[in-house]
Amino acid sequence: MNRHEKAQECDRKDPLAQYKAAFFHPENEIYLDGNSLGKLPLKAKENIASLMQEQWGENLIRSWNEHWLDLPKHLATKLAQLLNVNAKEVLVGESTSVNLYKVAHALIQSGHYPKQFLTDSLNFPTDNYILDGISRECALTKPICVQYTTDLKADLNLLKEQIIEHPGVICLSLVSYKSAYYYPMKALNLHAKEHNSIIIWDLSHAVGAVAIDLKETHTLAAIGCTYKYLNGGPGSPAFIYLEDSLIPHLLSPIQGWFGHAKPFDFSQDYLPARGIEKFDAGTPTVLSLAAMEAGIDITLDAGIKSIRAKSIALSNFFLDTFYTELVPLGYVLESPENEAERGAHITLSHQASWRICQCLLQGKEKRPKIIPDFRPPHYIRLGIAPIYTTYEDMWHTLERLKEIAQNKEFEQCSNVRPTVT
Ligand SMILES: Cc1ncc(COP(=O)(O)O)c(C=O)c1O
Known part of the structure; x- marks a missing residue:
């Protein structure tokens, strides 16, 4: 043969x-570019066509109560299943970049970790830009970027040494966008914990591609996109995962009304929601949310x-x-x-x-x-x-x-x- x-x-x-x-x-x-933008699920086309006609065209504003307000939660429940976490630990919305800004800002200001960011040369540029921007905004020292001699793999000994030397809030991509290097997530989470640090994992190149168990790997924080291997559509909403016990200690740097405890009371004063919804900011992007469900369903089914x-x-x-x-x-x-x-x-x-x-x-x-x-x-x-x-x-x-x-x-x-x- x-x-x-x-x-x-x-x-x-x-x-x-x-x-x-x-x-x-x-x-x-x-x-062979599903790692940048996944393909169009036929069901997504159908879903969007009927949503446009029935929910937007005919039902208009009534669709918020009947369909749209619950949509982010509905999708968070499905993503939670894929990541083996609880639905209340996942928030769907915004882009990966914005979500990293919110989570990294909240963690660095929480008082739970030293005020130092650390990343590495395999990470996606936006992640490093975001950490750099927060450091400037909060008058912190510049992030440490661990430099390897190659794009192929992380030098794990060097990374671990740098975490010991510069503990704080770390951001790494679970699968690196250049070489596809796949980090040993659990070992690094445990190492970070032992040294008073936390890792925010960027799952953009991992979710839908590798089996991720955020509980088994002791992961406390993650963000990621849905338009690659989850086939959610161009610019489809991203997600945040925060381990349940961490949430009460964190505040979002964007105090938008959708993160308010009672957004539709229209109170003049900001009162954050108790759960992960506090990281919401503004009106959900309904069409993109509706388009992304079909791709997640296919992944769960397979x-x-x-x-x-x-x-x-x-x-x-x-x-x-x-x-x-x-x-x-x-x-x-x-x-x-x-x-x-x-x-x-x-x-x-x-x-x-x-x-x-x-x-x-x-x-x-x-x-x-x-x-x-x-x-x-x-x-x-x-x-x-x-x-x-x-x-x-x-x-x-x-x-x-x-x-x-x-x-x-x-x-x-x-x-x-x-x-x-
Ligand atoms: C690992 C990783 N993080 C973040 C991003 C950027 O995400 P966004 O443009 O959705 O904010 C990308 C984009 O490809 C990425 O590959």
Whole structure:
């Protein structure tokens, strides 16, 4: 059996194969960018169409009481199930950046931890900007950013040493956006606790991709987005998780009316809600909230453990041939080799990375177009979303990467990059 036949056989035996049909697929295209923006669930389209007509068009303001006010809580309950926490520990709304601002500000001002932020060079830039901004606003010393010699992995010994030296409020991405490095969450939470510190985990590249148990890992605070592996839609609302016992000690830096104990009393004085709702600020974004439910439902139905198992199997199918066929052509693996240290995407590089991305996007003769993404300085990210990625997709990708390098097709492509890559 050749590699192509093997891929087709794996697809036939795939227990998650049925879920591909739940999404919209443009023709003749392989989408490997679900780690940036997930695909459109067909049910989301239906939900939005009926909401627009019936709830907005016909029912108007009455829909707040009948449907919309409870929507964030309804979705928080589903996300809580995915993260193995209580529904009252999750809040849905705003963007990841805004949520990090609220949580980091609240923790640093709580008096429970030293007033020092710490992050690392694998974290997503917005997280580091937010911590820097809060430090300036609150006249704190600048955040410590632990620098590693590589983007591939964190140096855990160095990170732990820095936590001992600079205890306080730490922010790390559970799966790093560049290399997909997957941190040992529990060990780091316990280390932080032992040294009077707390970690806010950014779950953006992890939720819907790896099995996350926030209780088992002793996680106290997290934030994350829903538009990647949860297929919530462009700019879909993000979430906050705060462990129950922490909530009474925290205050949101944005005292909006939706975080008030009784918003519809229209009191002149601010009285924060008792629960995690105190981190709410303004009117919920109803259309985006309604669009994100279908993607979360599909993930819950498929089961995150099965999704993770298929993600590893798809990655291994690709990597098995990568070393023998792509490395000799100049490709380098920029993700950890060990599957336990890797999230769902695979990062590669080549001296012609950006131009190779363009060749993939253009497709060729019998080959489909392939949509990866590119991150500077030279990373090609292949976002594997097991809910709709197939083994045959991975086979086509390997073959195409091989052809492009063997025939130096990239020499025909331009070096100019658009804004979103
Ligand atoms: C790890 C991580 N954190 C935060 C963000 C930014 O989130 P937002 O733009 O939704 O605030 C991203 C965006 O891709 C991300 O990958």
